Amino acid sequence: MCPQDAKATIPIVPVAPSIAPTHERKWPAEGSSRAPYWVYTDPDIYAQEQARIFQGQTWNYLGLEAEVPEPGSFKTTYIGEQSVVLTRAEDGSLHAVLNRCAHRGNMVCREAFGKAKKLYCVYHAWNYNLQGDLTHAAFAHGLRGEGGLPKDFKNSEHGLRKLRVDTLCGLVFASFSDDTPPLEEWLGDVAQGIRRVLHKPLKVLGYDTQRIHANWKAYHENPRDSYHANILHTFYGTFGLSRQSQESGMTLDASGRHVYFYTKAGTEKSSKDFDKTASDLRSHNEGLKLEDPSILKWRDEFGDGVSVQILTAYPSFVLHQIANSLATRQLLPKGPGQCDLVWTYFGFEDDDEATTQVRLTQANLAGSAGMISVEDAAVCEMMQKAMADGQSGESFIEMGGKDLVSGGSSKLSERAIRNFWHNYRHDMGLA
Ligand code: FES
Ligand SMILES: [Fe+2]
Incomplete structure (x- = not known):
């Protein structure tokens, strides 16, 4: 420290009031007729919402069936912050998978929309079909006796994470949960507002x-x-x-x-x-x-x-x-x-x-x-x-x-x- 600094008057900053950690936060006593402002700003709350809401027991909108019109069509989108791929397989069925390679987590699909026969991860060339099953991993058997995946490696255990998919009147939704009721049941009386427009x-x-x-x-x-x-x-x-x-x-x-x-x-x-x-x-x-x-x-x-x-x-x-x-x-x-x-x-x-x-x-x-x-x-x-x-x-x-x-x-x-x-x-x- 230089001598001038030692003599300088350092203002005393009052200690900031302590902030309650998320687990000590209390909702206002009035209940759901109040929303505390910390719920819009707290990063811990935000992080928990990803798991408890977007990846919880909800259906999340992915897009329109018309956006993936043909076998091989795909669309990349999100549920919460998690990237998801919506695909239409050769048999016309719709699938939603996490856009995260089962190998080391790379994003498999980089285009917003496209047509493909398979989903291909550029990092180490693991290939998945449009349902998300692993079909091929590059150098799985090594080369000249070197490398290769373990003998007990099974493609069937290393596919992309599959989500539930459901549709209503051309809308496509996906869910991380096996327990959420089917989409139309989940929407209840509000489904009629969808049927009215998307007829x-x-x-x-x-x-x-x-x-x-x-x-x-x-x-x-x-x-x-x-x-x-x-x-x-x-x-x-x-x-x-x-x-x-x-x-x-x-x-x-x-x-x-x-x-x-x-x-x-x-x-x-x-x-x-x-x-x-x-x-x-x-x-x-x-x-x-x-x-x-x-x-x-x-x-x-x-x-x-x-x-x-x-x-x-x-x-x-x-x-x-x-x-x-x-x-x-x-x-x-x-x-x-x-x-x-x-x-x-x-x-x-x-x-x-x-x-x-x-x-x-x-x-x-x-x-x-x-x-x-x-x-x-x-x-x-x-x-x-x-x-x-x-x-x-x-x-x-x-x-x-x-x-x-x-x-x-x-x-x-x-x-x-x-x-x-x-x-x-x-x-x-x-x-
Ligand atoms: S991270 Fe996808 S193949 Fe390695
Ligand atoms: Fe408005």
């Missing part, structure tokens, strides 16, 4: 991947949150695609994990109804006009008047119908403070060109820069900033009531969010 063969129109600088749960809450939809989103309220004064409703499955909401445009009972709900809302802005209102022209293609249906399956799937825009959203956690949202826009195989153009135009309502969806990511990021230290504070989730049933089927409710936290706490063991 015939699908055609992929495009993709959009959005990095959101917020914890995945901040986003997962958002499409479960029917309370915000007509308040935050100026485009919905001002141009009438969805307003609180319109006919609307909510369906939760019996477990409370999954939910969908619907709204029927143009069903206000009277203009007074609308004026009352809109009077103090920032989202109703009479001064806004569209130069080209064609984005608002939609066709009631399902014949039930529903202009918006947003469906969320725990923990990582959203299906939307916003006018004639149809898309799935896959939620992928990327660390405690960020997540990716992968949007897959689709139509139907028998759509004519005009219908496809309408869907593509209305895709501008959703996605990372969508006139509606842009506000959701912005709010999630502001939440994450505001709760940054995660050491104090909690959400207050009592719109429509305090418990898991109050709020009924009203959209003016946080019932689906209370049910999310109820299931989350159960899965995480956070009493």
Whole structure:
């Protein structure tokens, strides 16, 4: 130490208050009508979610059957942070395997999509068939009496980790668990919201991947949150695609994990109804006009008047119908403070060109820069900033009531969010 340093006054820094380790964390006494901010920020919580939720007793969305249309087609995606490959084998069956070589853990499949006869690890050339079975390991018998795998090595014991796969109306889900009920049973009453939209063969129109600088749960809450939809989103309220004064409703499955909401445009009972709900809302802005209102022209293609249906399956799937825009959203956690949202826009195989153009135009309502969806990511990021230290504070989730049933089927409710936290706490063991 130099003499000047020895004489310098060193400010006394107060000792930081001790932070409770994860295992000592206590959920607020009010239960699932509160969410403590540490649950969005704590890296230990985040690590446990990978095992207890994404690799636990859940079904996770992988993609559309239409994305792996032929024998040999594959798609690389994720469940939580774990890379997974979805394949279609020669016999047309679908398979999901961990994208992690059974030899030394290398990523076997590097392309997002493709067609192949086998999965081939570049590191030491272990080969797997499209079901994930090991078919060949390079130099398994050595060369000139040197090297080689042990005599008791069996290919059948060194395949890729296989996951359960199940489908519904062209959606493909996978699970790490043998105990989770079949997909349709697991979705319960919410499956009808999927059957309503996905009623015939699908055609992929495009993709959009959005990095959101917020914890995945901040986003997962958002499409479960029917309370915000007509308040935050100026485009919905001002141009009438969805307003609180319109006919609307909510369906939760019996477990409370999954939910969908619907709204029927143009069903206000009277203009007074609308004026009352809109009077103090920032989202109703009479001064806004569209130069080209064609984005608002939609066709009631399902014949039930529903202009918006947003469906969320725990923990990582959203299906939307916003006018004639149809898309799935896959939620992928990327660390405690960020997540990716992968949007897959689709139509139907028998759509004519005009219908496809309408869907593509209305895709501008959703996605990372969508006139509606842009506000959701912005709010999630502001939440994450505001709760940054995660050491104090909690959400207050009592719109429509305090418990898991109050709020009924009203959209003016946080019932689906209370049910999310109820299931989350159960899965995480956070009493
Ligand atoms: S890590 Fe895949 S063959 Fe060695
Ligand atoms: Fe929203």
